[in-house]
């Protein structure tokens with residue numbers, strides 16, 4: 324027996340795969356960043372004597388949440404402009420502020436703030452899309468967070484790149500520079516059909532094919548987006564993407580609040596993934612993603628927070644709760660997307676969408692130890708009849724006490740181990756003072 328195993332004991336262990344199973348008084352054994360066994364707690368104590376045993380006796384132990392859509396540096400614009408429609412918000416507030424303030428230091432400080440907030444809500448992997456993606460990548464690597472970095476393609480000039488050609492050239496350089504990072508992968512991230520040209524999208528698709536990368540894109544976020552496309556091309560955005568062969572199991576279609584029969588068929592037949600961002604869609608009154616209908620058609624649906632400027636937090640537990648209750652209201656069906664299904668969408672489905680299904684998303688032997696502990700013994704969670712229900716419908720992010728990414732303990736009893744909480748707050752305040 325080597326002295327390298329860490330054994331996390333929980334009151335409950337919820338592996339997510341197999342589906343809807345809860346083990347009581349159980350443990351997860353980690354070695355070299357990977358899960359090597361899930362085992363009855365008493366047996367683990369006998370088998371792994373002298374090893375590092377961590378006892379979370381009030382807690383549920385489960386896979387970390389996977390945030391499939393974020394613009395992490397926008398945390399520094401949290402609350403900057405609220406109560407507006409998407410295009411008004413973007414054109415008159417967010418894009419001008421970004422033009423003025425976005426820089427490498429803005430992106431680094433904003434990414435660190437976002438990573439800290441995500442860790443403290445149980446996120447172990449995030450999929451990002453923003454300018455200066457190499458800086459977000461650097462922040463993720465430094466903090467030990469698993470990340471999927473979107474390589475953006477945007478038509479208009481911005482503080483990072485002058486046009487699509489410039490974006491593309493920079494992206495290729497960034498893609499090559501981070502190949503050796505074990506916790507980092509990439510997506511190609513054409514912003515949307517209204518902010519990226521068709522030629523740019525085609526170019527992205529070719530690169531994605533060559534390097535086996537997902538394509539991360541806002542699709543049918545609002546009715547305005549669909550109407551604008553109909554006016555200029557007489558086609559809906561998704562139909563255009565379909566004609567361009569972009570719809571496939573590579574596509575992460577973020578939002579999809581506007582869905583007619585033809586759209587539904589394209590998504591279901593192509594194997595595209597839906598990234599559902601309920602808070603952002605509700606706040607911007609963008610519409611309702613018919614999540615239950617997609618799930619029933621066998622579509623892989625996962626969740627994203629979107630950026631903190633349109634949410635206004637990066638709280639995945641809130642997204643779980645909202646997604647589940649919203650699905651019931653939209654489908655007019657109280658049995659829609661039950662608690663176990665919701666938890667699966669926030670973990671296993673997210674990993675599948677990002678092409679990380681072999682690596683993370685459940686507590687299966689051989690997968691990375693991307694694990695969280697949620698304290699269910701607090702007053703607000705009592706009594707506990709069904710731990711999964713309690714997590715989805717009742718728990719708040721303050722109950723996430725511990726987070727491991729690839730076996731590394733990044734949140735220990737609510738304390739960040741690779742980031743300085745006070746420094747993050749001070750820097751965010753400084754940016755707020757400058758920008759306001």
Ligand SMILES: [Zn+2]
Nearest residue numbers: 394541629630
């Ligand atoms: Zn977005």
